[in-house]
Amino acid sequence: MVAVIKYNAGNVKSVMAALSRLDADALLTDDRDTILSADHVVFPGVGEASSAMAYIREKGLYETIRSIRKPFLGICLGMQLMARSSEEGGASCLSIVNGDVRRFPTGRGYKIPHMGWNNISFDPACPLFKGMEQDPYVYFVHSYYLEKGEWSVAVAGYDDIVFSAAVGNGNFLGTQFHPEKSGAVGRRILSNFLEWSL
Secondary structure, rough: OOOEEEOOEEEEEHHHHHHHHHHEEEEEEEOOEEEHHHHHHHOOEEEEEEEEEHHHHHHHHHHHHHOOOOOOEEEOHHHOOOOEEEOHEEEOOOOOOOOEEEOOOOOOOOOOOEEEEEEEEEEEHHHHHHHOOOOOEEEEEEEEEEOOOOOOOEEEEOOOOEEEEEEOOOOOOOOOOHHHOOOOHHHHHHHHHOOOOO
């Protein structure tokens, strides 16, 4: 069973639909025992970091998420909340990866949010990218980015900023892009995640 964490964030329906197309038995839940007993956990979302973290703490999900020992995938805001902090609302996040989320600077002639198809360069040892060719194009929508660091398992560039397109720390993986909106490439990434076992 795949537990999809419910935490008052948007874009969950498209993730559920993508998992359904892969014949995954997915359940949207905020129940601690259900999350911890799942075979895989997905942490998707679109929204604002500080209000999302407030909801996570209110629902007792902070320690639940940090104690997960099964394959875990954060998507978009879900990946950003895996960081130490976010400039969006001055949020203190989950500290699963030791990096910080920054806002793309304004006044530099490029559009914010960063929206559309962008290629990524990935670490082929990461389970998400098993059997894939380098530099695939995936779909992004974001105004904030997690800085590049030792936790980066894929990177992308926008203007002169190179940022984490995907991160990893043990059983915790995350993508800034939306695999559920990334066509055949995204389907392969989600399939690889569902096939990953620890």
